[in-house]
Amino acid sequence: GAVVSQHPSRVICKSGTSVKIECRSLDFQATTMFWYRQFPKQSLMLMATSNEGSKATYEQGVEKDKFLINHASLTLSTLTVTSAHPEDSSFYICSLREGAGNTEAFFGQGTRLTVV
């Protein structure tokens, strides 16, 4: 399957600081990118969807000014958690998809964010 690289795998930051998470497709062009959040013992919750070159579409309840998503190219998307608080501590996973139709989505390895 396609390779998706998500970095960093773990990050610890202080309250009030910002953290950037990168998601790269290494061998295909990702026309659509998704960011998910997963709390302990829970399922993945979609935060936002972005298409290359356009603004991300956020799910209800997700603050777009807090979770900044940039889909600058067909191989790179970033999620920036701004002014992080302890309640933002979670596992964040990106997912990339090439084209439309029944093409599958490929997932990054996830980023464990801990805000102290």
Place this chain on the structure above:
Amino acid sequence: AQSVTQLGSHVSVSEGALVLLRCNYSSSVPPYLFWYVQYPNQGLQLLLKYTTGATLVKGINGFEAEFKKSETSFHLTKPSAHMSDAAEYFCAVRVQGGNKLVFGAGTILRVKS
């Protein structure tokens, strides 16, 4: 809107026994259905998917699932469990032509030796 229900948040089987993880979905339009596996602190890996055609789908690691429209189910099975199958499994649905994957709550599979 689509939704996915996975019956049983935890399933425990003995090594060599049949694995059955249940998934029921709700969708007003024909769905695409997926099963993913997640190991601790890792992303998701696709096990198998149903889009169109044959309703019995074979995936990696000996897993298979059958799409039953009349029962709105897509249960995951494996004839003989291995210790390495211990992980969390997610069923997901996406409408045809749509972008969004909707996940079930997940089922943690434990394999006893």
